[in-house]
Amino acid sequence: MLQQQKQIKFSNYSELYDLLVPQDHLLRSITELVDFSFVYDELKDKYCSYNGRMAEDPIRMFKYLLLKTIYSISDVDVVKRTLTDLSFKYFLGLCPEETNLIDPSLLSKFRRQRLKDTKIMDMLIKKTVCIALEKGIIQSKRFFVDATHSLSRSNSVNxxxxxxxxxxxxxxxxxxxxxxxxxxxxxxxxxxxxxxxxxxxxxxxxxxxxxxxxxxxxxxxxxxxxxxxxxxxxxxxxxxxYVTSKDPDARIGHKTKSRSFFGYKTHLVMSEERIIVAADVTSGEADDGKMLERLVEKTEENGVEIDTIIGDTAYSSKANLDMINDKNENENKDIKLCSPLNPVISNGTRKGATFDYNKDAGRFVCPAGHMAVSRSKPQQKTNVPGKYHNPVIVFSFDVERCKVCPLREGCYKPGAKKKTYSVRVLANTHKKQMEYEKTSEFVYLQRKRYMIEAKNAELKNVFGYDRAMSYGLASMELQGAMAIFAANLKRIIRIM
Structure with a gap:
């Protein structure tokens, strides 16, 4: 049960905060910048209003999780450090002499029970975007898209x-x-x-x-x-x-044809001011390009206007180009997709296919997550002498895996000695995009892609986003939400 009215605490030692917590301290700056009452408004329905023991303040519990993310420490250590660190106490709204702190196990319960089914990532990103817009920080209409991977906690070992x-x-x-x-x-x-x-x-x-x-x-x-x-x-x-040591929601993704990882992908949209304006978390095998439409929708829902989308070859699929063209025609916009064409991914696959293209490895991946072991050079095939169709590229898969694959029905014909997947190169349908690639604007924007790569590195190296802290997609979304929220706040404060 939540308190109906928050009690105001008075202390004779409050002046210590002015003496010992510098005015430019990160936690003081965050406290002055953000009104955390939105946490209470979002979570109040998760508590009973008339029955049960008095609950800990949800705003303070959320701040504990934020401290845990910013300083990359465990539940036990964030409570332990609060006992002696005045900057932590100031941020949490505690009195300097207060020693009656929460039990660390409450943080785990708060994550699992109170933050469940809250769409916390969208909520926190929208909050930081609103602050950035209000302060006039986001002014550019150019946005970068990319995906960064995080290893599962179990990392595919027992x-x-x-x-x-x-x-x-x-x-x-x-x-x-x-x-x-x-x-x-x-x-x-x-x-x-x-x-x-x-x-x-x-x-x-x-x-x-x-x-x-x-x-x-x-x-x-x-x-x-x-x-x-x-x-x-x-x-x-x-x-x-211990019975199911692998993360149930994590999947194998591929960085190159010889390098793979077991975990998750976080798909990001970042402004030129290096503020993350939209994000989505999926399992590791997800196709980057197929997430573009969803990311664009989230960006616009957060009140940001898009003029140019800058990405790598993963986003130059025929579906994405058609989506941008339809959006420009139906909504009277002029959005440009600054993404280099790839002769395979840019034209999609044959009808009904569910194979995804991995731009890092240059190979297709089947629905079970197995990557093609080889690919042929473009071949022109036709049954009519003297006539040639557009080139076809053939991808071959390991047939021994196909024989025992749980998804082989309808994909692998029993007894077949090989499994291939062919796609036709339809470069003629992308003349407009090919012409755009030759412009100086396209070259200039592609050179700026390092900015989102640097943001990915910050999330991993500063906020511990290189590996999942717990198991399951919901936990990964929470970890991502807190990391992006902290990264955006630090960036806003730095610009201000």
């Missing part, structure tokens, strides 16, 4: 291997501080089945945590305590998910 890896990382940090400190030895798993390995490793991990906690001087070191708290969270997750 819980046994992941626990072992995390213990090795903890050992490295502990021994960098005290080389002589003795930790439980990692178990010898030789000869054990996968089913028997997990209980042994899990028991060792629990002993591992106990051994480190038995040495208070070590635990007092921030680097050790943060790594230890992370290991505890992983142990708790592993106990629940």
């Amino acid at each position: 819980a046994t291997d992941y626990l072992t890896y995390q213990m090795e990382q903890t050992t490295r940090i502990v021994h960098s501080i005290n080389e002589s400190f003795k930790l439980p030895e990692l178990p010898d798993l030789h000869g054990l089945s996968e089913k028997k390995k997990f209980p042994v490793v899990l028991s060792t991990a629990v002993d591992y945590v106990a051994a480190v906690e038995a040495a208070p001087p070590l635990v007092a070191m921030p680097a050790v305590s943060e790594r230890l708290n992370l290991l505890k969270e992983i142990i708790a997750d592993a106990k629940i998910r």
Whole structure:
């Protein structure tokens, strides 16, 4: 149950904030910039208004999650640091002398129960875009589109291997501080089945945590305590998910024909001022180009006018070019798609096909996520002598995978010795786009694509968006929402 009226707290020590929290501190700037009452308005229906125990303020709980994202720390550490960091207390609206803080487990419940089914990513991005428009920051009508990948927490390995890896990382940090400190030895798993390995490793991990906690001087070191708290969270997750160690919503995506990843993709639209104005999270195998129409709709819903869309070859599909042309004709607009044509992806696939084209690898990917193993050079095929059709490119797949694929029905003919997929190159239908590619404007805009690549790097390196913190698409959306919200606020503050 939520409080009907927020209690105002008075303290004789409030002046400490003016003395010890600088005026240009990031958390002070965010507090002055953002009215967080929108969190209460969005979440009040998630609480009972007349029954139950008095709940923690949803605005404060949301701010805890924001602090966790900005400083890349665990649930335990964000509460622990609040006890001694005045900037944290100032941001959370606590009195300087207050020591009665929340239990860290409440943050997990808040994420799973209160933020469920809230479309939090769209909500937070729209809030930052509104602030940017109000401050006159977003003025350009040119926008960049791109997708960045995040590895799954399980990263396609079982819980046994992941626990072992995390213990090795903890050992490295502990021994960098005290080389002589003795930790439980990692178990010898030789000869054990996968089913028997997990209980042994899990028991060792629990002993591992106990051994480190038995040495208070070590635990007092921030680097050790943060790594230890992370290991505890992983142990708790592993106990629940050891049967299905892989992330149920993550999928295999391809960066090149020889490099793949297991995880998710976040599709972004960014203004020239480097403010993210729309985003969507999908599993790793999703086609970047097919997300363009949805991203354009979200951008316009957030009150931003589009003049030019700048992207890589993934967005130059025939469907996208037709979508832009239809939008210009029906809505009397003049939107330009600054995306280089690819002779394969620009013309789509044959009718009824559900194969997606991966622009990084230059290959098609089947609905099961398997990539073509080879592709032919463009061939002109015709049954009529003296007549030639547009060139055809043939992609070949590994037939041994097709034989056991769960989606083989209707795709692979039983007994067939090969599986191919052919597409016709229809460059004649894209003369207008080909002419646009030759202009100096197109070349100039393509050179500016580094800006969104830099934003992707910021999300990963600064806000920990290179790997999922939990399991499932909903958790990835929440992580992405908080990372983008924090990145946008920092950018707005910097420009102001």
